[in-house]
Amino acid sequence: MRWFGGARASSGTPPVPWGARRLWREPEVWSVETTVRLAESEGGRRLAVFGPCGATDTELARLVRCTDLQEFDAAATAWSGSYTLALDDRGDSLTLWADPAGSCPLYVTEIDGAHVWASSSLALASLLGSRPDTAWLAAHLVDPAAWTPGLSAWTGVEQVPPGHRWTVPHDGAPYSTPYWRPVSSTWPEAVYRLRSDLANSVLIRVNGRRVSSDLSGGLDSSTLAAHAAQCGAVLGVTFHPKGRESGGDADHARSVARAFPSIRHSFMALGREHLPFTDLDALVLTDEPAPSAVTIAQLCSHFALLAAEGASVHLTGDGGDSLFMPPPVHLADLARSGRLLRLARDAQAWGRLHRSSPWRVVAAACKAPARLGNVSLPKPWLTHHAVTLAESVVSTDADPDHLGYADRHLLNEARYVGRTAATENQLAAVYGIEMHNPFTDARVLETVMAAPSSERWSAHRYKPLLSDAVADLLPDDVLQRGCKGLFAVDHHHGLRANQTRVLELVAGHLADLGLVRPAVLRSLLRRAVLGIDIPWGLIEPLLGTELWLRTTDTATTRVRWEKRP
Structure with a gap:
């Protein structure tokens, strides 16, 4: 470590x-x-x-x-x-x-x-x-970013x-x-600074070293791989299901690799042995629950591949979604500042995007801004004791830096990603890999927050600030993507293949502490086994926390201390 x-x-x-x-x-x-x-x-x-x-x-x-x-x-x-x-x-x-x-x-x-x-x-x-x-x-469990x-x-x-x-x-x-304290700038200033910050953030990490990078075909990882390729040779790694090496993400990743000859493109085939909830005993003890705990089998195979290829530094695009694809929390700022025409226009755009009534987000913007950031989504698997205990320790300072709702939400989310990235780096260190997340750098966050919050969100453009910053860097087909591939189906398959082990996690340490309701959670997971969609983004942190607690009991390696003369 x-x-x-x-x-x-x-x-x-x-x-x-x-x-x-x-x-x-x-x-x-x-x-x-x-x-x-x-x-x-x-x-x-x-x-x-x-x-x-x-x-x-x-x-x-x-x-x-x-x-x-x-x-x-x-x-x-x-x-x-x-x-x-x-x-x-x-x-x-x-x-x-x-x-x-x-x-x-x-x-x-x-x-x-x-x-x-x-x-x-x-x-x-x-x-x-x-x-x-x-x-x-x-x-x-109530709010990981709190x-x-x-x-x-x-x-x-x-x-x-x-x-x-x-x-x-x-x-x-x-x-x-x-x-x-955050600074403010115009949109063009933020775009120019972001372009420079990202290039420099990659340069200081890769210069003269054996480098690898995620290359999923999405905007975040493609940006880092392209910047690294401008500094020298880089191994770009793309995941794909076994037997399917074309279409979607894989084609966009190939497009980036073709544009930069210094990228050596490697494909990693994912099979049943890489499914979520597989090989959960491979987890090592980290500072806190790692976000990738339930996908540890794929992560370990990934690190083993990088180590075998001789990479010493690996770049990952984690954190990009939090920075560049925010929920519509800025609507609360528009409501508070009386910009009602812009509020109505953005709410209608959100409604068309999600095929839903815009009045729901307008009501939330005026009365319950936390709902816009998905912070207050119901979690019926948590006990009243868990919610009460959380409320007693979470900071209730509503506006410590006189920030708007959107900026506060972005700052909390970015800090959570930054902190938990350290746990992912501890997992990588077991394989001798130094993992870096340039999107969690302070200058990058400061630059994003400097841009007007109402311009960072868009129902019509995918990650507008990042897209503008890398407009001259990436191929057009990657820049014009509207989304990236989703992997919820893998979680259903992984849960089905490891059902006994996952259901055994339900009645564990968290239940003993009185924080979760095992019956509710067990019912939810059994629905997922049948293929019914469940809120994986809320369930994964809970299961990862249970796994982490069990690792605290079984880990044999801790930091040793001494007193030296």
Whole structure:
């Protein structure tokens, strides 16, 4: 597992993870197989930058000499990449900057008078001997993207809020301070900046390395593969059902590969052995439930293929849907601002797209904006206890940054994708693969949020902001796609093939904690076995959470800690 962290103790020797590379002492800072760049000023101020970052050595050397923290606030999103800043001012404090997109999550805890921080909550849970936090689990089941201040998936471990700096003084209690606010721009400015941000985000990750990329034929993965191909050779991987290598996604993927000769196109045939709910025991323990838990068989085969091909860096388009294909939450902003003609026009467009009455979304925009983002969809399989417990820990601050409904929804969704991407990367690390998600970078998120929210949504164009940004990059047939292939049928087949194992998950840890109603969930899954459509997007996180809880009981490998002289 790749991660980093540190500790500050007012007295005594703080714990250090076994096998870590010590970067600093007093305070302790270490790295475990993580990219890190260091800079130091003549006065002894020390700066560490963890993760891929587009800053030059000269820029870092200039930054470490700054004494104004606002310079570091700006630097936390000034460069391409997904990175964390750590500053030891050689005076009274150590300060960390948690990136606004949440793709470099930071966690903190206290043990024996030492304040310990890390990029992995599992690492800190191993130090404390923690068990999963029931309140966090309840909130995760009710709304995975909800913010639970002061909590993480593990008891006694707290996540630093994204977009905050965390300071631990030499003598005193740590504290968090917000440092980031979204900016605004015009549509053309956002398009130009997004084009540059994506190109640079890929460049700093792939330059001079053995690279692979998802190449599903969709807009997100095609964009990353094309940018990588402009930097050098790249292996593009396309999934397809066994015996069917043409049509739909496969043809669009071929179109991208033909346009960039440096893409070496590889097809991975999916059979029964790759179906969802297959080989569930292959899961390893991660910081929190991984989104791909129920499709672990396909994921492991994918990583094994990449390792066999010699890839060391893999690009994935995860996060693109959240950024560029939002639900119509902007309707609530239109209603609040009195833009009723635009509200009516967009509601009618939504109604035609979904063959439904527009009045439903108009009513939601005026009275219940959460319904527009599918946050308040009914979940009858959850108990009253789960809902009540979740409500007690989820942040109720309605407008912390004076953002509109659409921007708040986008920020929450993006931070959830960014945080859980770290769990997917932990799965990839088992195979020696460094997985990267450029769409979760802070600059990319900031650029998308800068564009007017009412223009980001469209019933007539597929992912309009991304389409405009890559208009001169991708083949026309890929740019003009209206959607991407769906795989709900695979879930029905996988559930049918693994019915006994999946139904056995229903009456497990979550039921014992009083968070789910097994009878309701079992009935729902049996309907799915018969081919009846069910809300897979709501059921998968629940089953993945149950699998994760079971892995916390069976995992034999945890992070080991020691006290070094």
